[in-house]
Amino acid sequence: MSGNTFGNLFSVTTFGESHGPAIGCVIDGCPPGLELSESDIQPDLDRRKPGTSRHVTQRQESDTVEILSGVYQGKTTGTPIALLIRNEDQRSKDYGNITETFRPGHADYTYWHKYGIRDPRGGGRSSARLTAPVVGAAAIAKKWLFQQYGTVFNGCMSQLGEIQIPFESWDFVAQNPFFAATEDTILITQLEEYMDALRKDGDSIGARIDVVARNVPVGLGEPIYDKLDAEIAYAMMGINAVKGVEIGAGFKSIAQRGSEHGDELTPDGFVGNNSGGILGGISSGQDITVSIAIKPTSSIRTPRRSIDKEGNPVVVETFGRHDPCVGIRATPIAEAMLALVLMDHALRHRAQCGDVKSSQ
Amino acid sequence: MSGNTFGNLFSVTTFGESHGPAIGCVIDGCPPGLELSESDIQPDLDRRKPGTSRHVTQRQESDTVEILSGVYQGKTTGTPIALLIRNEDQRSKDYGNITETFRPGHADYTYWHKYGIRDPRGGGRSSARLTAPVVGAAAIAKKWLFQQYGTVFNGCMSQLGEIQIPFESWDFVAQNPFFAATEDTILITQLEEYMDALRKDGDSIGARIDVVARNVPVGLGEPIYDKLDAEIAYAMMGINAVKGVEIGAGFKSIAQRGSEHGDELTPDGFVGNNSGGILGGISSGQDITVSIAIKPTSSIRTPRRSIDKEGNPVVVETFGRHDPCVGIRATPIAEAMLALVLMDHALRHRAQCGDVKSSQ
Amino acid sequence: MSGNTFGNLFSVTTFGESHGPAIGCVIDGCPPGLELSESDIQPDLDRRKPGTSRHVTQRQESDTVEILSGVYQGKTTGTPIALLIRNEDQRSKDYGNITETFRPGHADYTYWHKYGIRDPRGGGRSSARLTAPVVGAAAIAKKWLFQQYGTVFNGCMSQLGEIQIPFESWDFVAQNPFFAATEDTILITQLEEYMDALRKDGDSIGARIDVVARNVPVGLGEPIYDKLDAEIAYAMMGINAVKGVEIGAGFKSIAQRGSEHGDELTPDGFVGNNSGGILGGISSGQDITVSIAIKPTSSIRTPRRSIDKEGNPVVVETFGRHDPCVGIRATPIAEAMLALVLMDHALRHRAQCGDVKSSQ
Amino acid sequence: MSGNTFGNLFSVTTFGESHGPAIGCVIDGCPPGLELSESDIQPDLDRRKPGTSRHVTQRQESDTVEILSGVYQGKTTGTPIALLIRNEDQRSKDYGNITETFRPGHADYTYWHKYGIRDPRGGGRSSARLTAPVVGAAAIAKKWLFQQYGTVFNGCMSQLGEIQIPFESWDFVAQNPFFAATEDTILITQLEEYMDALRKDGDSIGARIDVVARNVPVGLGEPIYDKLDAEIAYAMMGINAVKGVEIGAGFKSIAQRGSEHGDELTPDGFVGNNSGGILGGISSGQDITVSIAIKPTSSIRTPRRSIDKEGNPVVVETFGRHDPCVGIRATPIAEAMLALVLMDHALRHRAQCGDVKSSQ
Secondary structure, eight states: OOSOEEOSSSEEEEEEOTTSSEEEEEEEOOOTTOBOOHHHHHHHHHHHOTTSSTTSOOOOOOOOEEEOSSEETTEEOSSOEEEEEEOOOOOGGGGGGGSSBOOTTSTHHHHHHHHSOOOOGGGGGGSGGGGHHHHHHHHHHHHHHHHHHOOEEEEEEEEETTEEOOOOOGGGGGGSTTOBSOOOHHHHHHHHHHHHHHHHHTOOBOEEEEEEEESOBTTOSOSTTSOHHHHHHHHHHTSTTEEEEEETTGGGGGGOBHHHHSOEEETTEEEOOTTTTEETTEEOSSOEEEEEEEOOOSOOSSOEEEEBTTSOEEEEOOOSOOOSOTTTTHHHHHHHHHHHHHHHHHHHHHHHHOSOOOBO | OOSOEEOSSSEEEEEEOTTSSEEEEEEEOOOTTOBOOHHHHHHHHHHHOTTSSTTSOOOOOOOOEEEOSSEETTEEOSSOEEEEEEOOOOOGGGGGGGSSBOOTTSTHHHHHHHHSOOOOGGGGGGSGGGGHHHHHHHHHHHHHHHHHHOOEEEEEEEEETTEEOOOOOGGGGGGSTTOBSOOOHHHHHHHHHHHHHHHHHTOOBOEEEEEEEESOBTTOSOSTTSOHHHHHHHHHHTSTTEEEEEETTGGGGGGOBHHHHSOEEETTEEEOOTTTTEETTEEOSSOEEEEEEEOOOSOOSSOEEEEBTTSOEEEEOOOSOOOSOTTTTHHHHHHHHHHHHHHHHHHHHHHHHOSOOSBO | OOSOEEOSSSEEEEEEOTTSSEEEEEEEOOOTTOBOOHHHHHHHHHHHOTTSSTTSOOOOOOOOEEEOSSEETTEEOSSOEEEEEEOOOOOGGGGGGGSSBOOTTSTHHHHHHHHSOOOOGGGGGGSGGGGHHHHHHHHHHHHHHHHHHOOEEEEEEEEETTEEOOOOOGGGGGGSTTOBSOOOHHHHHHHHHHHHHHHHHTOOBOEEEEEEEESOBTTOSOSTTSOHHHHHHHHHHTSTTEEEEEETTGGGGGGOBHHHHSOEEETTEEEOOTTTTEETTEEOSSOEEEEEEEOOOSOOSSOEEEEBTTSOEEEEOOOSOOOSOTTTTHHHHHHHHHHHHHHHHHHHHHHHHOSOOOBO | OOSOEEOSSSEEEEEEOTTSSEEEEEEEOOOTTOBOOHHHHHHHHHHHOTTSSTTSOOOOOOOOEEEOSSEETTEEOSSOEEEEEEOOOOOGGGGGGGSSBOOTTSTHHHHHHHHSOOOOGGGGGGSGGGGHHHHHHHHHHHHHHHHHHOOEEEEEEEEETTEEOOOOOGGGGGGSTTOBSOOOHHHHHHHHHHHHHHHHHTOOBOEEEEEEEESOBTTOSOSTTSOHHHHHHHHHHTSTTEEEEEETTGGGGGGOBHHHHSOEEETTEEEOOTTTTEETTEEOSSOEEEEEEEOOOSOOSSOEEEEBTTSOEEEEOOOSOOOSOTTTTHHHHHHHHHHHHHHHHHHHHHHHHOSOOSBO
């Protein structure tokens, strides 16, 4: 109810702050009997962790995960699985200059007004660092969904600032620091130069991330409110810095006619996927396709006007270690959120309707 | 858990199908002592109801609401408020031809696969008619929020198909059948002709709706998952036919630099509103601005390829009474969803942090 | 969250007041495909309804139930099932003398202090009349549980005031107005004379009710908090006037040794049932046995000291129509609550662990 | 939903097993600004911890708590508070002989059937050790409730097996190993000899625990289902080994007349407290009085008949370190559960009705 739990039947309750002793989560509702160890979780955490290229924050965190409960002799027992990640590289002094002022575009202002107190070290709880436990939890969901239905998740960056990044193949995503689905080295070089210039400017930039789930069973999602697309929108908009979410044709639907948008059906399946794999809030068995808009990081070195706690005008420049494009590390996070939504709805489907059949 | 309840502390549980005996909802958590009668609710229902112009479905429903509980001597008592709306104009025979086939782009297919049974009359529960109880519930939320904080809600259509509709003033929204915030009669005529041609074609079209909440208290929203923007995205994407949601600058954020996007602060308040009134998932006291993309109606007269329950190819033409642009009636619905989100978070704020202060 | 919804996956949200226009509920999460009509629900409502003997309130209510949604062509569709019961015999003037004072032992006092307003007509929402929608909802749960697992529910009154009522057979429960599991006509006569004398005195009395569920699948219930016994205790203590709940050996466990209490196991099953069918919060497949203590009705004709809203001393005598032993009608209610708990946990089991096997 | 979270607005999600690396919890919803450090929590943990007298399990655990999040500069920030307690004394070999068999009266049997897998070391998640995190969480609730309303919690053992323990004063509870509210040294000696004999027998015994909350604000609790007494019953029955719960007069209500049971009111307050401080499910401002029945420990050295996983008959004797009367350490646990219920309802009250007034 206080907003730190994600999901209903596969529920993930997270805790921690950017510069506190540890971050982590408790996963409740994982089906028993799933083979699980830290090695199932660490790879996804490694994809998200800071310091992997010069284009992201240089904070050094191994993000080593420890399973504290819920696993016995290498298998889940049906009891809560707690994941613990110790923070290792807290340089809180970097943040000394922002304890009394509010960064434009940052949660500083609203946390202060809501709670009357805030932990300014690294943004406290509002830091994107808090996506790590969720990525860990989602690795468990992914494993289960794959074993049950063969479901797989992929994501990529499709736009960095004004630069469009064409999709070629998921195979290329891991081969560059941008999660770009391309092997076009000229384009990758262009992205690198763009980021280098931006960093030199002390500025930041937005991005677009696309995520897809394949081999999704038909029938996931609830009518009216907990529609699958509604829950995906909730999950994605909950990621730090996300300002927009599209399913399928998204905003392009506005200018489409019904005779163009509605995906026809043949005995061989759907013709087209404007729906993004969801009809009436329920998965159709097609690929689920989601696109999100990520705003530029608000912590930048460029001087900006703001106020302090007393309302006096100040100029804010943010030093410390920040991602100049928070979108770069967002791809594994968006995949994770999509996996958590599908996992929760797979269990909800079992509750009301019995187990789902495999995909379309 | 089965997806028919919206909200946690101001929760609305709806029931009903398009052509069943009645639709309605139970509202739990309304603060006691609010003056309330049907006359507070009916006007919003009337804005949404069918048959108000030739551009929407011609189904005749008075959508007369009856309060069954929770009010004593004209005031809410803190106990559940049940709203009942009897269906009056069910011509189920209109739908006879679709009981065995699936309309392209429609929930027919997924309901069938999920539940193994579906009520085909008027789309059953997947009908946009089911937004009526929510609009009723939201009228109560709006009244309370206005009395407490002066919060007001407005919405308009800003795009119909390819046609952009410039914003001039909220005052004009009620003066045309499109919820267009303009008094440009040439543009209104153009919209009317566009719709007439579309109807003649037996086709449908998408739309963009903008919604704004003003005088919102600072501090609403929870960190991490139940961010205010995440809940708004969930609420909006849950409206029938919505395929995209933006907050503030939305997808334009992708190409913005941090020095452009982050709204500066002065002692007089924020300079700009790229954030759409939400920072770190918590309201900043600025206007909350939301934009949604609505797909074209899937029930159209144009013949389309589909399959029947046995998987055989068929051609589907949908007769019956349908909105050729479901977006036209979406404005009061989007306002309602936004009001429900804010109401719930106003109560959540009271729980953890005590009552909120008035707006910024 | 505001306390008017029972259950998580088979959730029942009720509404209504004793003397308002109607009472009812919305049931969300019922599995699709269950054959259902009003005739499945009415018999349980008839067992609970007032006016069936001279020993209960003489209010005349047919408690006729109408299904408003969720059923199509005689089968549940997986969407919410709304039940509506119109109130027919509201003599609110009977309650005129209690609007300004608080009946000793009654919710009058606390509703007033909590909400600052209360509906005094017939106790408003605190009336035992509000158990009717739950009994209706439970009839659906019972039908599903019986079809899935053969689960059956029985209850009886085992004590009225000081008078013990020995258990002979469930067959006798329907043959007397007390839900006594005996055909001992001398005892029944004694109970009738006891109640007649009590009524003449203008006083009331407590009772003990026993409830049993048989053919319960093994494995229902969650560890730690949502233990099956914890949820049963919650359900039972939520029935009006209940002051105590026991599972299995209950309070007798205090003086038992472990070597006596722990039910031994043989290849033929358990030897004894001190556990009441629940071990570690999870059903064992044995009969679930519950016993509850019901306090005497607080609305009595005997003059009693109290205060009015301003705190002045007054003498309260309650006229109007009341049950002199609210325990008499409690048997079908207790059965209903037990059924709702098991139904919810059957669905929860399916979510996490897949479908349950049939009973032990 | 999977049963490892307690509470709605002050929610406690626990994790861990008796012999895993750690146990702990995440507390979500704690109001910001409360001064908090480990020293506020450790004393309650110390009252509950094992090894404090020869009458409880000799397992050596310091139960040292670490706060991992949610506190900044000595104050709560409104974000989740994670508590971590490392397990220190796991002698899992003690449990080797029970991995293939089921102890009579123990959760072994049902966990196995529910999940198809169980952690047998120390009972895994079903161990009473898992009450430690809850006691820790409740220490925070107690501090807040005391600061807000002056609410205080007390508990004592009032019966050990057949031996009644008269109440004299809360002052004596900490002066003996039984949480007995007496300074009668003869009685204490009798209890000690009773326990010594029992231990020699390799048997166990039940107990009765009474708990009281004083200075409770009027108005806590929700009508119909989330009645305060219903939630207390749920909380108490969820404690390991509890088989019965009473509020106020409890089972004695059965034989009371209404004219005796209903607590009269005078301008000076209530006369008597048969209600146990709750009317219509809502706190009246009187002391809340609860009594629970705790069964004898099921892990005993006395040989008992059981079966193994294949259903073959076996004889089970349980060695290892067990409490011969799990009721002895139940007093601080019962206080903790009562505190958590009141805390949650205090926040729920704020949400719907604004802040509560101080006690009666």
